[in-house]
Amino acid sequence: MLNRKEPSSFWCLFALVAGLFCSPIYALDDADYLPKSVTYAPDIATPKSVLGSAVGEWHVRHDQLVQYMQLLASQSPRMQIKEIGRTHENRPMLHLYVSSPENLSRLESIREQHLQNWQQSKGQISKQMPAVVWMGFSIHGDEPSGANSSLLLAYYLAAAQGQEIDSLLQNTVIILEPSLNPDGLARFAQWANMHKGKNLVSDPNHREHLQGWPSARTNHYWFDLNRDWLLLTHPESQARIEEYHRWRPHVLTDYHEMGSNSTYFFQPGVPSRTNPWTPVENLRLTTEFAKFFANDFDKVKRSYFTEEGYDDFYYGKGSSYPDAHGSIGILFEQASSRGHVQDTINGQLTFPRTIENQLMMSLATLRGAQVLRPQLLEFQSKFNTDAAKLAQADELAGYLVTESADKARLNKMLDKLSAHQIHYYPVNKSLEVDDVQFTAEHSYFIPLEQPQYRLLKSLFSNRKRFNDNTFYDVSNWNIALAYNITYRGIERSRWRKVSYFEASSQKKKANASVVNENAVxxxxxxxxxxxxxxxxxxxxxxxxxxxxxxxxxxxxxxxxxxxxxxxxxxxxxxxxxxxxxxxxxxxxxxxxxxxxxxxxxxxxxxxxxxxxxxxxVEMPKVMILGGRGMSQYEAGELWHYFDQQLQLPVSIVEWSDLESISLEDYTHIFMVNGRYKQLSASATQKVGDWLQNGGTLIGQQNAAKWFSKQEWLATTFVDDEAIDNAFDVTGYSYADKDKLEANKLIAGAVYETETDMTHPLLFGFGEQAKKLPMFKSSNLIMRKPAKPFLTVASYSTNPLMAGYSADEMQKLVANSAAIVAHKKGNGRVIAILDRSNFRGYWQGTNRLLSNAIYMSQFIDVEAK
Structure with missing residues (x-):
């Protein structure tokens, strides 16, 4: 049984004097977590009184979280609650607005005044305005310490009594989002609770600490919602960003967990990996907040680290999206118990301890926001003014975009811009720029002189060189390349030639069809x-x-x-x-x-x-092969595209079941990146026979390499040794080893491919797809088959369009194959090397997936 070590009386006395926390290693009651420097109103329900157990004894379910927040809002005059949206699984997404009763009575006027302050120039702001702090918890469902700590934070804000809390509420409007990923949180709570015994098991190999496939990190469609703030593929993100722009908070906190053998991380992250469009003042204020975090952890002798391992380059995360909008985004990473208790190199890590740490950082954030409020108000008021100056100094006036054949794809991109409060204008006079015709009927102008200047520059960036070439996430997310939309930057000296309607963000509507009943x-x-x-x-x-x-x-x-x-x-x-x-x-x-x-x-x-x-066209019956060892993200991207966009029901089958099911009725099988060595010889033979008998087999990334090893795909791959040999390591020191490994990766960059537009897999693609941007996130290199007509697309001679890739990797990838397809017996095999529906955002290539279904019957070239 877990040994519940009580803290020494010395530490309890220290905590009481300091007004901090005094919790045992395993919480006995909610009060064990809470500051001792205040009293608590007896008429406000504690989490334990509602849930039936102390916070941390069990993992809170999302419905319990909702129940408690609704109860608090009904009991406390300091709180208002709002449902901002629903998840894929129809769970409510809640915002709890917390402030003084006086502030809440005029909350809408405070919001409007706050937005006016954000739009004002320096010196015109109201310095009496409260700081707006948005606190979002557990966007990864299996990182539950944040969401569980929100129970205690909400109780503290509702029940604490005294001058300390009164001052905080008077000077702050808190937007508390208890769960950023309700579906994932619910999935993980069920997993952790169903494996909890009367006697807790701390063994890391225990099933409780090793989730099944897919993990609860993700949402319903197995997407990482922390990468979706910019991409807005899912209703959770869409609702959240709409509310974000209604408030534009001064501070937004983002609570996560990391490996169990770590300690605690808070920002600032790696300085050299900050997005270049993030203001320097943002970094300074982030560092100021870090002093509050360090102070509280130092008092109780807890370990932490900063400026290491995490970055703020990609603007699509919860801690970085705010940085593009004049907010201070702050990332917290707590070592994860991934259950109720786990053995680590630092000793036993309990779930209650992880919750307590998140609560401590939440309260430190609120104290920091109160102290730094004048600086936060000043920074945000200058943000738009500084952006306007940058826009006026920019050599570009904006971007022209056009797409004549595929209005749906263009409109989806425009909708994405609108969701981010980016204005665009319909062109009313055709013009030519750099040999590209921008016709009035199909073109729009996106000016840079608007509040979203920084985000716009990031969205249309084609940067290829960086001060630090190590990326925690993707290095480019150019929206026009992602949607395969033709665009050109318009130099300031030429922008007056662009004539457009003044009505912002207006799309041209399609005409209804007239159907002739007598037609053949x-x-x-x-x-x-x-x-x-x-x-x-x-x-x-x-x-x-x-x-x-x-x-x-x-x-x-x-x-x-x-x-x-x-x-x-x-x-x-x-x-x-x-x-x-x-x-x-x-x-x-x-x-x-x-x-x-x-x-x-x-x-x-x-x-x-x-x-x-x-x-x-035969009614397709499609299988996606899944299971432990297969990429849940890629499988989710396929599932989401087929289900949400294509309206095609698909069967997701675990690889371990292949031997026991009949493949006869399936027309297509999709395989994603994964460990295919785990498939038995008989299962592999079964798939091979199905392919020979007329099935269509489609593989992405490592699945394509596995096809080659089975001799189903008529090509080979460059091995790891060849990649190693491409790098000259002369003069490298031990300190360069991480840099070398980072250079061998292609973490997320845009590569240009040259396509065979006559191939069935390219049917429907417009002329601009002759040079098709594809998102490359692996260093797999597929050789071109010697036989003609098998290569559908290959990387160009100078393939890198945007983002970072080492020169050595670019040379290896140049002129290699990106898509290969051919007959195999009576069936077809298709290898698409890149993720064609990357995060549901890469709309310019995701129809390769639908063409692989509906056009595969026209692939009639055999490979021998």
Missing amino acids: AHAFSWQDSNAPTLLQMLLNRGVKVRIAAAPFNAISQLGDSPMLPGSAVIQAGDKQPENYLNIVKELADELGIRIWSISTGLTTEGIDLGSRNVQL
């Missing part, structure tokens, strides 16, 4: 990225659809209409459902896709509608 067929182009969705929705409703593998000119209601390869054809003679025309029009209008009504099967040019090249 109806067709729609494959160029719009919503076309695969329309196809699948039609299949789901029983409508029979064919795909044309070759171009043709049809006679439609619009005259002679050219249709490109990949166009979908709905023939009246295919025994369609009775009301199929209503279905077609309804769905097409919903997705903004034009329908052509074709009057005759005889075309004016190209194949006729009865050609063998116009093939019926």
Whole structure:
């Protein structure tokens, strides 16, 4: 049984005198965590009185967290509660607003005045305004100490009595978000609690400390929500960012956990890895807050570290997104018990201790915000003024973007800009820039002179060189490259040639389709990225659809209409459902896709509608192979794309079940990065036989390499030794070893590929896809097959478009294969080396996934 070591009387006396904490190694009561320098109102419910056990004895479920926060809001005049959104699993996302009763009575006017202060220039701010502190907990569901500590923090703020708390509430508006990832938190609480025994087990090998697949770090679709603040793929992030821009807090705290053998980290992080658009004053204020954190930990002799291991380069995290907006984002990382208690190199680490540390840092943050309030107000008021000066000094006036064939993809990018409060304007006069035609109908101008200047520069960055080339996360997230949207920076000397409507953030609407009931067929182009969705929705409703593998000119209601390869054809003679025309029009209008009504099967040019090249689409039955050892992130990206965007139900099957199930009914199997050595010989043979008999096998990253080893894929890969040999280590010292390993990685950069636009996997891609940006996050290098027609895309001679990659890696990757596809027996094998739906953000390549499903039947080149 766990030995509950009580603290010595000396430390209890010290804590009481210092007004800090006096908790045993395993909490006996909520009071063990709380400051002793105040009294607590008896009419405010403690967490234990509601949950039935002290905080930390069990992992709190999200529904319990919601219940307690709602109760506190009903009991305390210091609190208001708001539901800001719902998760994928329909769990409520709560914000608890905490301040003095007087402040809460005029909360909306405080918010409005605060935003006015943010917009004012230096010297015009109201210095009596409270500091706004947003405290968000446990965006990774299996890092629960933050969310559990929010119970105690909320109780303290509701129940503490005395001048100390009154002063804090008078000078602060606190936005408390008890769980940033409700679905993940619920999943982990269930896991940890279901494995807890009467006698706690601290063995790190105990099942409690080793989650199943997928882990509760992620949300419902297995995405890391801490990477989604900028990308906004999920409803949790979308609701959060909308609320963030309603408030623009002065401080935003972000509570995490790290490896069990660590201590405690708080920012500042590695100075050389700060985003260059983050103001220097932000770093200074972050350092000022660190003094409060260090002071409290020093008093109780607890270990911590700063300026090591973590960075603030990628603007898509909870601790870095605020830095682009005049807020101070602060990251906390607590060593994780990953359960109730775990043995570590520092001794036993208990769940209550992790909770107590997070609570201590929360209260230190609030004290820091109160003391630093004048500086925070001043910094935020100058933020916009400084951004305006930077914009006026910039050699660029803004960016022009255009996309004529795929309005859905362009509109998705514009929606993303709007969500981040970035303004864009429809162009009303066509112009040419650098041999690119920006037509009025399809183009927009995004000026740099707007409050989001810093974020805009980051979103359109193509930087390739950095002071520090080691990245904790991705080194580029250029939004135009991610969406494969043509863009050009407009120099300030030329911007007056850009004519645009003054109405900001207005998108051009698609016209509704007119469907002719007497037509022999109806067709729609494959160029719009919503076309695969329309196809699948039609299949789901029983409508029979064919795909044309070759171009043709049809006679439609619009005259002679050219249709490109990949166009979908709905023939009246295919025994369609009775009301199929209503279905077609309804769905097409919903997705903004034009329908052509074709009057005759005889075309004016190209194949006729009865050609063998116009093939019926089979209802796909798709499997994603998952399980321990497979990338939950990549599997989640596929699942999310198919389920949310494509409306295609998919089966997620654990690799360990392959031997016991029939593969006969599956048309496609997707495999992601993973450890494929764990598959048995019989399971591997089973997949190989299924492929030979007509299945389509698609692999990303390491799965493609495994295909090659099985001799299913007609190419080979560059080995690790060749990568090692590419680096000259002459003169390297021991201190350079980490730098060398970092240079061998491609952590997240944009690479240019040259594509075969005639290949079925590229059907529907616009002309700009001849040079297709792909997001590369591994150093895998796939050689081009010797036989022609197998390489769908290859990296260009100078492939790096944006982000960091070592010169040695660029040379190795140059002219190698990015996508290879061919027949294998009666089936097809497709290798896509990069993550084509990276974090749900890389919209410019994710339709490779849908083409791998609907166009694979047209891949007819064998590799021998």
